[in-house]
Amino acid sequence: MNNQPPDFSETIIMVDKPAGWTSFDVVKKVRYALKIKKIGHAGTLDPLATGLLLLCTGRQTKKMSTLQDLDKVYTGQMVLGKTTPSMDLETPFNSLSTYDHISAEMVKAAAATFVGTIMQVPPIYSAVKVDGKRAYKIARKGEEAMLTPRSIMIHSFLLTAIDLPFITFKLVCSKGTYVRSLAHDLGKKLGVGGYLHALCRTQIGDYCLEEAYSLERLCQTNKLPI
Missing domain, CATH: 3.30.70 (Alpha-Beta Plaits)
Known part of the structure; x- marks a missing residue:
């Protein structure tokens, strides 16, 4: 032995x-x-x-x-009706909206529009550099930074459970994908806002x-x- x-x-x-x-x-x-x-x-x-x-x-x-x-696989949970500046729970909530009119079918239809090659803006609370400075450092000073959209590939965006306001998902995506931005953009598309509540990377x-x-x-x- x-x-x-x-x-x-x-x-x-x-x-x-x-x-x-x-x-x-x-x-x-x-x-x-x-x-x-x-x-x-x-x-x-x-x-x-x-x-x-x-x-x-x-x-x-x-x-x-x-x-x-390499492509990545994630599982996690998004929440509709609230937003945060960081698009997750790192920062306090800064908006609250009713989601009573949102149905599971509406969520599925909105999620389907993000599959394929899309343009995505990284979160302001990220390590992306803006004029040589990390975006999150700019954000934490209370300043604004202009982040440019980037091309990413969403291979699969499977909603495994919808119990509003909670949306449980499995995501297969390319490098450079910010799942926080995806949660934010899905909430924005539905008109009620959204944030990333939990995330686990299961495969690279x-x-x-x-x-x-x-x-x-x-x-x-x-x-x-x-």
């Missing part, structure tokens, strides 16, 4: 990111716990989101841009969340036999 811990110095590590952690927090934690000098992540997850985060170590860091280009290309380490387990692998 081999009781040696695995070697993570030259590999791609699948991690199940917990809520409340930034992607950089995870990189920093794993670097320290596993004593890895060269490590980075291949695609940011918002702090409030959970799910699959790919960490590349050693020479595998050269693959980060390729991994970032062929990498699946089911095969990922929990952060706690990963950081114990240099101490415990596998």
